[in-house]
Amino acid sequence: xxxxxxxxxxxxxxxxxxxxxxxxxxxxxxxxxxxxxxxxxxxxxxxxxxxxxxxxxxxxxxxxxxxxxxxxxxxxxxxxxxxxxxxxxxxxxxxxxxxxxxxxxxxxxxxxxxxxxxxxxxxxxxxxxxxxxxxxxxxxxxxxxxxxxxxxxxxxxxxxxxxxxxxxxxxxxxxxxxxxxxxxxxxxxxxxxxxxxxxxxxxxxxxxxxxxxxxxxxxxxxxxxxxxxxxxxxxxxxxxxxxxxxxxxxxxxxxxxxxxxxxxxxxxxxxxxxxxxxxxxxxxxxxxxxxxxxxxxxxxxxxxxxxxxxxxxxxxxxxxxxxxxxxxxxxxxxxxxxxxxxxxxxxxxxxxxxxxxxxxxxxxxxxxxxxxxxxxxxxxxxxxxxxxxxxxxxxxxxxxxxx
Numbered sequence: 413x414x415x416x417x418x419x420x421x422x423x424x425x426x427x428x429x430x431x432x433x434x435x436x437x438x439x440x441x442x443x444x445x446x447x448x449x450x451x452x453x454x455x456x457x458x459x460x461x462x463x464x465x466x467x468x469x470x471x472x473x474x475x476x477x478x479x480x481x482x483x484x485x486x487x488x489x490x491x492x493x494x495x496x497x498x499x500x501x502x503x504x505x506x507x508x509x510x511x512x513x514x515x516x517x518x519x520x521x522x523x524x525x526x527x528x529x530x531x532x533x534x535x536x537x538x539x540x541x542x543x544x545x546x547x548x549x550x551x552x553x554x555x556x557x558x559x560x561x562x563x564x565x566x567x568x569x570x571x572x573x574x575x576x577x578x579x580x581x582x583x584x585x586x587x588x589x590x591x592x593x594x595x596x597x598x599x600x601x602x603x604x605x606x607x608x609x610x611x612x613x614x615x616x617x618x619x620x621x622x623x624x625x626x627x628x629x630x631x632x633x634x635x636x637x638x639x640x641x642x643x644x645x646x647x648x649x650x651x652x653x654x655x656x657x658x659x660x661x662x663x664x665x666x667x668x669x670x671x672x673x674x675x676x677x678x679x680x681x682x683x684x685x686x687x688x689x690x691x692x693x694x695x696x697x698x699x700x701x702x703x704x705x706x707x708x709x710x711x712x713x714x715x716x717x718x719x720x721x722x723x724x725x726x727x728x729x730x731x732x733x734x735x736x737x738x739x740x741x742x743x744x745x746x747x748x749x750x751x752x753x754x755x756x757x758x759x760x761x762x763x764x765x766x767x768x769x770x771x772x773x774x775x776x777x778x779x780x781x782x783x784x785x786x787x788x789x790x791x792x793x794x795x796x797x798x799x800x801x802x803x804x805x806x807x808x809x810x811x812x813x814x815x
């Protein structure tokens with residue numbers, strides 16, 4: 413005798429039939445129908461009406477196939493080139509889907525349907541859900557943007573930047589302030605400033621077995637970073653098109669770091685040319701509009717500029733944010749990294765500074781940096797303060813595990 417599972421029996425229906433008495437089954441069919449799009453072979457046999465039909469229409473306009481009619485109606489895929497129809501579609505998806513889904517759909521619309529040029533219209537910009545990726549798209553369109561749109565674009569970018577600062581600034585300042593304090597060691601600390609872990613490690617040779625204790629002949633303590641330490645941090649950011657999100661986050665972090673008195677911060681953006689944006693760090697929106705997304709890459713040239721601005725190597729952290737596709741002189745780039753490290757600079761290589769993980773990157777260059785003791789890895793914005801703290805304290809970086 414073979415056991416059967418009742419839930420399996422109630423989940424399975426011939427095409428075109430549903431169990432109208434089972435709300436859970438109806439909901440499953442509804443969801444599958446929205447996912448599958450209503451093609452004849454989807455097997456659901458489920459009809460949509462009301463808001464579900466409107467949601468399906470919004471999804472079809474973006475993800476459907478334009479070369480054939482949709483079953484059960486005259487809808488077809490595509491938004492066309494009509495600004496009013498796109499504006500209505502943007503309004504629809506904001507009505508039917510949460511903000512995180514809306515941002516993904518907008519991104520897909522720009523990529524799949526070529527809607528980037530419509531973002532040059534102020535009315536269109538006011539209708540979109542702003543996020544980091546939209547900012548990247550606007551920055552890439554900056555040179556083509558008419559004057560009537562630029563102020564609207566700056567407003568959109570400023571909103572995203574303000575949200576990112578609110579999310580990231582407090583934790584970044586707290587994490588780095590602690591790291592700066594711990595890095596400012598003093599040899600005659602007051603009792604509450606003693607770093608006992610380092611003190612014990614430094615005095616193990618004075619261990620007395622009979623008393624099972626260490627006699628500390630030299631105390632190591634925490635200093636006060638705001639008074640006694642100034643670190644120099646150089647953010648060197650690749651502004652090629654694939655690094656758009658990283659440029660946005662780097663600009664925000666640069667502004668946060670620049671607001672800390674114990675840190676001298678420099679922000680350098682590069683493609684085949686190098687631009688120093690340090691004097692704009694009081695306003696990350698100005699920083700972003702000072703970049704020019706796209707173009708080639710000359711990492712060696714950018715690092716040469718950064719190296720020329722370093723005055724205290726042992727107190728300096730250089731962060732290269734790049735996918736490492738080098739268009740300049742590869743061997744010189746690696747020699748420059750090695751020279752900076754030999755002088756006392758702490759060098760950090762991030763393949764991306766974003767929530768999306770590692771993009772396509774030059775694995776050969778990443779391996780060459782790793783051979784120099786510089787692991788190259790993608791870093792999320794939430795992890796970045798920990799990475800900087802470790803670099804400041806000259807301890808191993810918290811490199812994420814790769815799956």
